[in-house]
Every structure is written in C-alpha cells, then in structure tokens.
Amino acid sequence: MDPIAQELNNTIQQGAPHVYEMLSDMGKKLFFPKGILTQSAEAKVKADKLNATIGIAKQGNCVLSLSCVTKYITDIEPDQYLPYSSSFGEPELRIKWLKEMYIKNPCLEGTTLSLPIVTSGITHGVSIMSDMWVNADDVIVMPDMIWGNYNMIFRVRNSARFATYKAYDQALTHFNVDDFERVVREQAALNDKIIIMLNFPHNPTGYTLTKEEAVRVSDIIIDVAQKGTNVVAGCDDAYFGLFFEEQTSKQSLFAKLAGKSSRLVAIKLDGPTKEDYVMGLRTGFTTYGIAADTDLAGVYEALEKKTAGCIRGSISNCSHLSQTILIKSMEDENYERLKQEKFDLLKSRAMAIKKVLKDPKYADGFDVYPFNSGYFLCIRVKGVNAEALRIHLLDNYGTGLISIGENNLRIAFSCIEAKDVQTLFDIILSGINDLRK
Structure with missing residues (x-):
C-alpha cells in the first residue's frame, strides 16, 4: 500500500476506527498523490521568477486561448475557466455549498461536516461512494423501485447485493416504514456492515417522506448503528428542495443522521443539477457526516483526500467553467x-x-x-x-x-x-x- 494511503488510514483508524472498518478495499488504498499537482501548488506560491510545473499553456500572465472558444463566454475571463480546477473542486464553491447546506437543513446546527468535494454530477458522486465504501458481496438496502443506474453502479461495477423492501403498502397510500425496518434489521443481524441508499425525493415515484416518517426512518438507522452494526447511509438528494406539500419533510435525512453514531457514516450526494436547473453543467457534491472519537477535522481531511484521489485517478478534475458559472450565479442578487x-x-x-x-x-x-x-x-x-x-x-x-x-x-x-x-x-x-x- 502506498505510504500516503497508509498515513491517511492511520489518521482515520485513530480518530474513527469504525469508519475505517467501513471503507472498501479500494477506499483503504485511495490517497491524493503528492505529485504534479502538489508540486505545482507549491510552485504557485513560491516560484516568483519562473514556473514550469503544470501542463497549462500560457502567454504572458494569461492562459493561452482561442478566440473562437472564448467569444461565446463574454462575462467571465478565460483565466477563470480554462485552467484546470482542483481535484477537490473550487474552494469558493465548496464553501458556498456548505453554507447553503446548513441554511437548507437547520437540523445540522451544531454538527461539524466535511467540506463538500466537487463531483461531475450526482451520478459521479454515487459512483465514488460505491468505489470508496462498497466491496464485492456487500449488501445494500434498497426499495423495490429504484433509479435504474444504481444497478450499473453498485451491482455491475462493484458486485454488491441488493436487499429490497416494499416501498409502499399494497393500497399505495403511504411509505412502508415497517418493511423498511424489517429489511434493515434483518440485514444488520446478518452482516457486520450494511449500506442503505436513501433517495428522497424518490426517483421514480416522486415521493418524499413525511416529517413523521423521516423521524422513524432516521431513528431506525441510528438504533441499528448504536446496537453494533456499521452503517453507511448514502443520501441521494438529487431532487432536494422540490417539496410540494406541507406535511413533507423539507430537510435531508442526512441532517438527521450526520454525527449521530461512531458506527454511522452519512454521505450527502447532491448538487445544483436539479436544484438550480443546470443538468448539463455536470456538477455535484459529496459531503461526509460522521462522529469521531478524536481528531474529527483530521478524519474529515483524510476522507476528503481519499475522495479527491478517487477523482484524480478517474477524471482528474471537474469542469472549471461549470463551477465558475455556479459561483457567480449563487452571488447574483436574483438567485x-x-x-x-x-x-x-x-x-x-x-x-x-x-x-x-x-x-x-x-x-x-x-x-x-x-x-x-x-x-x-x-x-x-x-x-x-x-x-x-x-x-x-x-x-x-x-x-x-x-x-x-x-x-x-x-x-x-x-x-x-x-x-x-x-x-x-x-x-x-x-x-x-x-x-x-
């Protein structure tokens, strides 16, 4: 194993041993390399004479560009979107999204979260979650009606098993919390670790839990973790915010799960795709909510580096232009x-x-x-x-x-x-x- 990966693992083991146990084999091997990007970052700070570190073409102090490209983007300077973004994402956008998360989810008050990592859409975030937390033959608790791409991501790519519950009662009047609880507790009794996907508003049925149902579901998950089963709860919040009825729970289940047990890893997978109607910009976020015995900040930093390493080893980084547009849109007075x-x-x-x-x-x-x-x-x-x-x-x-x-x-x-x-x-x-x- 790479020494950098081992160093990150040691940090997680010491601060949150159960979180380390839940990482997949790949998750344990992942790291953010101290290579070209790190050396370039150091040079950016210290190389005040000449900097020949990174593969970006420049002319004078500006990025080299073609006018037939830049003429279509009139209100943003080329240096704000043509260079590579960080594998972690643009720092300003990550901070803005985290602040918005606390505003949208008041239950998070007093809970410390990781800084969101920028992904290339929420699908990419789900894929990263699968790589980092799912081993072959791990069990994932799912409803009987799911977004079809879960099959491709979890089963085809990572060879997971699905344990399904009936999402609704036979009369189609309400979410079937009883069957959810039955399957979760059955799988918790059979496995040291279970993964639960929580997708609300739900694709394909367009349902979000009521406030009472959200409390019951989160209490079940926390109880299972507190009784000794390691739980990874993936909150796929692709359609977050589009809640049309008064009794509907307006906060993510992530807000009710983050930081509630040392055996519970809550992962929020969200983004502006549907929230801001920018489907084609392909920008999303992965945010962690855990409870650590010691050094919570250090554990979060290690998880962020592993996540960024997963991105670096696949697509390198996400669209700089998309991130810049989103930063500016969130600052717009009409947003x-x-x-x-x-x-x-x-x-x-x-x-x-x-x-x-x-x-x-x-x-x-x-x-x-x-x-x-x-x-x-x-x-x-x-x-x-x-x-x-x-x-x-x-x-x-x-x-x-x-x-x-x-x-x-x-x-x-x-x-x-x-x-x-x-x-x-x-x-x-x-x-x-x-x-x-």
Missing part, C-alpha cells in the same frame, strides 16, 4: 427569486396532476403511487403489461413514457405543461382500454 419562480412552475404542474387524477374514471385503468415532490410520478396499470402499453402509446398516440417492470409507468411531469395534463392521462386511459379489447 433566490429565480429559483422560486421555477419551483412554483413545477409545483403548479404537480398540483394540476393531483386535481385531474381526482376524477374516478382513471381508477379503472391505473392506481397512482404517492407523490409529493421532485420530477416524477408513477402509476400501476391494471390488466395490461406496462411495456406493451408504453409501446402502444408511443406508436399510436405519439406519447412517450417509461415502463418499469410489468406493471408500472413513470411520468416526468417536469417536462409536461399543466395545460397538457388532462390530455396525457386521457391518452393513457385510452391506451389501456385499447389493449384490453
């Missing part, structure tokens, strides 16, 4: 107002759907999974195959939906205007009736 406008637009669509679906005529064709947030809702079709219906709607009605398993269709109301809601569900019902004949 909060503009976000509220887009939130109100999405909420109006969700409310329009709820109003339309009160019509009892739809109950003959499908049931609706609970939804109160995010981009999506799901329906459970009756008497027809979901994939056959998807193809039929596409071929005969020019309407595209996503089938999930034999019975479910996912509907992205994020891209459907409120005026088209009635038409959409009438088409779905017609398609179901067509296939029944």
Whole structure:
C-alpha cells in the first residue's frame, strides 16, 4: 500500500476506527498523490521568477486561448475557466455549498461536516461512494423501485447485493416504514456492515417522506448503528428542495443522521443539477457526516483526500467553467427569486396532476403511487403489461413514457405543461382500454 494511503488510514483508524472498518478495499488504498499537482501548488506560491510545473499553456500572465472558444463566454475571463480546477473542486464553491447546506437543513446546527468535494454530477458522486465504501458481496438496502443506474453502479461495477423492501403498502397510500425496518434489521443481524441508499425525493415515484416518517426512518438507522452494526447511509438528494406539500419533510435525512453514531457514516450526494436547473453543467457534491472519537477535522481531511484521489485517478478534475458559472450565479442578487419562480412552475404542474387524477374514471385503468415532490410520478396499470402499453402509446398516440417492470409507468411531469395534463392521462386511459379489447 502506498505510504500516503497508509498515513491517511492511520489518521482515520485513530480518530474513527469504525469508519475505517467501513471503507472498501479500494477506499483503504485511495490517497491524493503528492505529485504534479502538489508540486505545482507549491510552485504557485513560491516560484516568483519562473514556473514550469503544470501542463497549462500560457502567454504572458494569461492562459493561452482561442478566440473562437472564448467569444461565446463574454462575462467571465478565460483565466477563470480554462485552467484546470482542483481535484477537490473550487474552494469558493465548496464553501458556498456548505453554507447553503446548513441554511437548507437547520437540523445540522451544531454538527461539524466535511467540506463538500466537487463531483461531475450526482451520478459521479454515487459512483465514488460505491468505489470508496462498497466491496464485492456487500449488501445494500434498497426499495423495490429504484433509479435504474444504481444497478450499473453498485451491482455491475462493484458486485454488491441488493436487499429490497416494499416501498409502499399494497393500497399505495403511504411509505412502508415497517418493511423498511424489517429489511434493515434483518440485514444488520446478518452482516457486520450494511449500506442503505436513501433517495428522497424518490426517483421514480416522486415521493418524499413525511416529517413523521423521516423521524422513524432516521431513528431506525441510528438504533441499528448504536446496537453494533456499521452503517453507511448514502443520501441521494438529487431532487432536494422540490417539496410540494406541507406535511413533507423539507430537510435531508442526512441532517438527521450526520454525527449521530461512531458506527454511522452519512454521505450527502447532491448538487445544483436539479436544484438550480443546470443538468448539463455536470456538477455535484459529496459531503461526509460522521462522529469521531478524536481528531474529527483530521478524519474529515483524510476522507476528503481519499475522495479527491478517487477523482484524480478517474477524471482528474471537474469542469472549471461549470463551477465558475455556479459561483457567480449563487452571488447574483436574483438567485433566490429565480429559483422560486421555477419551483412554483413545477409545483403548479404537480398540483394540476393531483386535481385531474381526482376524477374516478382513471381508477379503472391505473392506481397512482404517492407523490409529493421532485420530477416524477408513477402509476400501476391494471390488466395490461406496462411495456406493451408504453409501446402502444408511443406508436399510436405519439406519447412517450417509461415502463418499469410489468406493471408500472413513470411520468416526468417536469417536462409536461399543466395545460397538457388532462390530455396525457386521457391518452393513457385510452391506451389501456385499447389493449384490453
């Protein structure tokens, strides 16, 4: 093992031994190299005469650039986006995002967190989590309906096992906390370490826990950790903030889990992708919340270096331009107002759907999974195959939906205007009736 990795491991072992136990084999081997980047950083500070360290082309004091590129970016200087960013991410953006996290999640008051590491979107953050914390044959507790990319990341890349619980009761009226608890406690009894993915607002059903459900879920996880099972809780908060109903919990489960047990590692995977409607900028964050016996700051620094090492060893660093745009947007005086406008637009669509679906005529064709947030809702079709219906709607009605398993269709109301809601569900019902004949 590289001596730098061993040094980081020693820091984690001494300060938080259970956190060290939970690292994957790769996680234990990861480190941030004291190579070109470190030497270049030293030269940036001390080389006041000549600096020939890093592979960036320069002319005079400015980065070398092509006008056919820079002419499209008029309000940002080339030196603010063309050079490489740090593998950790731009320091200013990391600090801003952390401050926002405390504002959005008041439960975090008094809890010390790591500084967020910038990832190339939240998917990249999930992949890093898998590399750092998941070994082959580790068990991951998941709902029975999941974002499909979890299969590619956890099962294909890292050979994990899924233990699934029924996300909703049979009548589709509420989140099935009882079955969640059953599976978590069963797996805790069978394994020294379990990983739990918590994805709210949920993809594909568009559901976020109520305040009461959030308390129960977090209490179950903390209790399992306190009783001796190591728990890695990954909070996939891709659609965070898009909460449309009063009783919905408005804070991440991460806020209720971070720092609550020495055997619990809470990982927040979030970013501006959906929160700020910048899907293509591919910027996300990975933040840790742990409890350490000693040297919490040192343990966090070690975890940040391992995470940055994982990035350095794959994509090197994330888009500097995207990070610079986000920094400037967060400083804009209209930032909060503009976000509220887009939130109100999405909420109006969700409310329009709820109003339309009160019509009892739809109950003959499908049931609706609970939804109160995010981009999506799901329906459970009756008497027809979901994939056959998807193809039929596409071929005969020019309407595209996503089938999930034999019975479910996912509907992205994020891209459907409120005026088209009635038409959409009438088409779905017609398609179901067509296939029944």
